[in-house]
Amino acid sequence: MVGLADGLEVDLPGRWGAVHCLQRVDSTNRRLLESSTLVPDRYEVCVAREQTAGHGRRGRAWLSSPDASLTFSVARALSPDEAVDPALSLAVGVGVARGLERCGFSGFGFKWPNDLVTEDGAKLAGVLVEARAVREDRLPALVVGVGLNRVGAHTLGVDRRVADLSQLPGPAEAALSDLLRAVLVEVVRAWDDFARSGLALVANDHARLDHLRGRRITVLDTGEEGIAAGIDHGNGALLLQRPDGLKRLYSGEISVRVLGDD
Template identity: 35%
Template sequence: MPYTDLDRPPLSEAALNRALVRPGGVWTGITVVPRTGSTNADLAQAVRGGGKEGQVLIAEAQAAGRGRLGRSWVSPPRSGLAISMVLRPDVPVARHGWLPLLVGLAAATAVRRLGEIDVRLKWPNDLLVDERKLAGVLAERVDSCVVIGIGLNVTLRPDELPVPTATSLAIEEAACVDREPLAKAILRDIEETYRDWIAADGDADASGLRAACLAATATIGRDIRVELPGERMLIGRATGIDSSGQLLVTTADGREHSLSAGDVVHVRPAPAT
C-alpha cells in the first residue's frame, strides 16, 4: 500500500527557518522544494552565481541525486532527507578533508540521539546500522566554498530500498521517523560541530573531531579491502585517521598507506582467509 501525506507529511520551510536561522548563526536560510534533480547541483549553481555560506536546500524528492563518483541516490518522495548546504570554512585548505567526516559524525550523533539506534560511520562518507547503509554524504568544492549533501533513508520499506545492503530508520524501528525533528537535530549538530572545528582553525585534534570520529567509525581496527582506481586493490588493517582526515591502512608488509576520499572507489571488509 502506498504511503499517504499522513504517513509521509511534507516538511515546513517556515518551521525549519524559525528553528535554525538566527543572527550570528551558520545557517542563513532554509529552502524546501518539492522536487529537483540534485540538491548539491542546485547549490553549486547558486554558489557560482554568488551564493553565500549558510544556504541550505532540502528536496522532498530528487530525480538525479548523487553519491560519490557519480553514483545515484534515488528514493520515493518524502521518504528520506536530502539536505545540501554551503560551507566556506576559513581554515587551511589541507584540513578541508575533514568536512565529510564532520557532517557524517554530526548527522550520526543526531540520528543516534533521536532514533535511539547505534549509527556508525564508515570512512569516508556513509552512515551504517549493522553494516547496512542508512545515509551517505557527498562533498564538492565549488569556487571558495564546499557544498555538502547528505541523504538519509527515513521511512523506506524493504521493497523501496535502492540496494539490498541499505536500510532505513523505519526498518530499524528507530524511536523517531519524523523528518522535521530529524532535520532540525542534524543541522543543529552540524552547526555546533562545525563552529567548534572552525574555532580550532580546522585542527581536528584541538576541536575533538578526530577523537569523536575514531570512536564512531566502524572502519577503524578492521581488516579491509580498498578498491582503488584502475582496478587496483589494497588489503590491510585500517589503523586510524590522520590529521588531514585521510584513512591510514597498514598492509601485511608493515607499510602504512594514507588514503584520501578521492583515492578510493570502495572500502569493504577484507575477504576471510
C-alpha cells in the first residue's frame, strides 16, 4: 500500500520495523510468526488484500475476499522480562475501536474477550493473539492479528451474525489506506500502553465500549448464566454476577453469548 510505512512513521515515529503489503497470503499472522527480523522495540506489520487461510480464536476460519476485509497483523519480539498476557487482546480491541472512531465510525462495542460487534451483537471485527516460543535463531514474540469486515458481510455465508463498516454510522466512503493507518497506529499505542501499565490506560474506553456489561449472558462451554458485570482491569477477567456471588471468567477457550443475540 503506497505510503503506508511513511504515514505510520509520521504518526508514531520510531516504533516501526518492516511493513509488508501483500496482494495475497495464507495468513498474515503466520507470515509474521515466521519472521526472522522481529525485535523488542519495533513493530513489524503484514497487511494483505486477501487471506486464504486466516483464522480466529478456536481455529475458526476468517473469510475474506480482496479489499472486502481489512486483514493485518502486528508483531514484535518480547523483551527478556516480558511475559505473555492474554489480556493483551482487550487492549488491542480498544485500539481497533479508537482507530475506527478516529475515522468517524460509531455504533459498535467491544465483546469480551476479542471481538468488536454492532449494537445488536453482529460481529464486525476479531482479534487473535498468538505467541512464538524462543528458537535458536529467533526471539520469542507476540503476533496480533486483526480482521475487520469493510463491505459485503452478508455474502460470507457464515453460521453466525456478521456486519461490516457500511452498516455503521460513519463516512459513506472510508479510504482503505486511511482506515488501515488509523487502526494500526491506535493498536500499537494500546499495545505500548499495555506493556507499561496493563489495562489501566484503556480501562475507561473499555468500560465505555463494553457490549456485555449489564446484559444476561450464557457461558457456552458450561451453560452457566448470569449478568455481565464488567471487566477486572487487573487481569482482564470477565465478571459474571450470579445468585451465589461474583465469578471471574478468564479468556482461554471460554466463549460467551448474550441471551437473545441469535
